[in-house]
Amino acid sequence: MLLTVGKLARRCGMTVRTLHHYDAIGLLQPASRSGAGYRLYARADIERLHRIQALRQLGLSLTDIGTALSGPQQPLAEVVDRQIAQIDRELSEAANLRERLVHLRTQLTNGQSPDLADWLDTLELMTMYEKYFSPEELKALPLHTDPDVQVEWSALISAVQSAMDRGATTDDADVQILALRWMTMVERGTGNNPEFLMRLHAMNENEPAARAQSGITRALQAFVEAAVVAARLAIFARYLDVHDMERMRANYGKQMYAWPMLIADLRKAMEENTSANDPNVQKMAQRWMELFRAYAGDSPVTHARIREAYAKEVDLRSGSAVDNSLLDYVREALAGLASTTH
């Protein structure tokens, strides 16, 4: 049942070198080694490899994959759900490109000169094969449909870039104001949809051309993220003691992109009227607590203070798609868990 590296490589259509590399960077380490030092991969390693491959196909770098896999894990079934959704988008996009190519081909064989704008659109589709938004989703994306949002978004990006250019730091008051405005704009531009946020993020991460167009360079993205964290920590500081703030500084923001995924899944379950006592919902609630505890620690006093902060400060929640009904839903699921535990 344990597989050596060559066997695993062959079965997965990968190379031994790749698996060596993943071991070396700590991404996928074999369950054990034989007496002779041979790597021996077990079933749990296959599961982890599945997660890795799924994230790779979403375009994450190996470093980012490592980060994503270092926190509490989504059930594999949910990973597979996302894969299926991605394939559906790709199927749709491939069909779209196919249609365009058939049209182009018809023009070419009829001796017609292809319309240049159309042709360039087709070339764009050929390049940006990765599919981030379906046509329907684009219609529901304010950032794409609302000119006001677009103008404000551009201005905000410019303002952040200016702050960076003049050497401002993420602790500067004006930068923190920009950061909070960023989260508000994210909320507005995505229609407060965490799934869209993740998609936009993936597109910007994966596509250099998208970065060039949006002006959101890697440096700017990192700056804003750090500024958002700093701004929110400044707010938390009004509610927490020094000890708590130390832990927050070390951990808050570490799973920044795990939260939207979980929130999207929970909102979906809630919108489908799935009972809070459903085992899957309870699992998600559990993961919520794990992510929460990762920065909040285990003290009920601290938890209460953080909750107070969330309740009073809208800036702690902006852009997160967390509202009171979702919080109630999570609480109900957690209550169900507590009662089944005792």
Next chain:
Amino acid sequence: MLLTVGKLARRCGMTVRTLHHYDAIGLLQPASRSGAGYRLYARADIERLHRIQALRQLGLSLTDIGTALSGPQQPLAEVVDRQIAQIDRELSEAANLRERLVHLRTQLTNGQSPDLADWLDTLELMTMYEKYFSPEELKALPLHTDPDVQVEWSALISAVQSAMDRGATTDDADVQILALRWMTMVERGTGNNPEFLMRLHAMNENEPAARAQSGITRALQAFVEAAVVAARLAIFARYLDVHDMERMRANYGKQMYAWPMLIADLRKAMEENTSANDPNVQKMAQRWMELFRAYAGDSPVTHARIREAYAKEVDLRSGSAVDNSLLDYVREALAGLASTTH
């Protein structure tokens, strides 16, 4: 109508840097420059870019793309046809993977333990997403279905590797025998189908895991190709004079992978009973002559000698999928061209 580099990049979903790079390596150079040195891209550049993008999606390296685009060009309509066929294969593969993932998800949500072999198959599909052969095509591929062919293929690869290991050169008689046997095996393993040859080649070029499995390393591939050329030049030397051989040595084998593409297209037209006087067939015949002249020069005397060599030496044709009916077809198309020219 002329586009600056930024405009073209934006319209095509590419980066300025990429276009700079293509210019720098001579792959896509703009039609002109403004007085200030700005790159200005014209319509013909869009067409060339389309070709580049299509080949990139087939997995060719930029160097190989440059080589492919340095010879006589397939009509763009045919390039588009190949793209459409590739998309169809990808659609089919995506649907296949989707089905597998749905099955896996069902198992996971039912609390079942996924079958390991099945799971690994799914992982392989996730990795080898690129689609090289449809299930039907695999059934028609002797290299995949015929154990005898597999055994002989493996033995031949080992024999070549041994020759390389002991420092043999491509001019050694035993190496040339191996080379000719290689072409015979290619013919047998692909069922003499040039489309399959190209697909196998692409798979081996693009997939390190495939190389690891087949044992056909890049070095071995290059060695065999050079040996095939050397073996065939040795045969031609019996028919051609010193001057002709000089030109052959410089040019024969340069468009090694353009020929199978053209031959596949011509065979398809012939099998569909397209008249040799059809303009598209005549265009293909023209390209045949261009590719031929690229190594044969323009002298009718030399042409006759080369044709004599092809007629008498089966080793010059093995693995090429060129038979007498195809040659007649090409000749008929060329004759039609000659009569419409005068």
Next chain:
DNA sequence: CTTGACCCTCACGTAACGTGAGCCCTTAGC
């Protein structure tokens, strides 16, 4: 014992850009 297939670690190299720097060009508005 021999041989072939497989495994180990080590380490240099690669392709296709990504990114930033420093400076010039173009256009619109004052």
Next chain:
DNA sequence: GCTAAGGGCTCACGTTACGTGAGGGTCAAG
């Protein structure tokens, strides 16, 4: 004419995820 914003130029260092080869040990079958 000047200024500012957006776009262009060339130069050059850096990056990610392995690919490849070297040298040597292990395992299983004959």
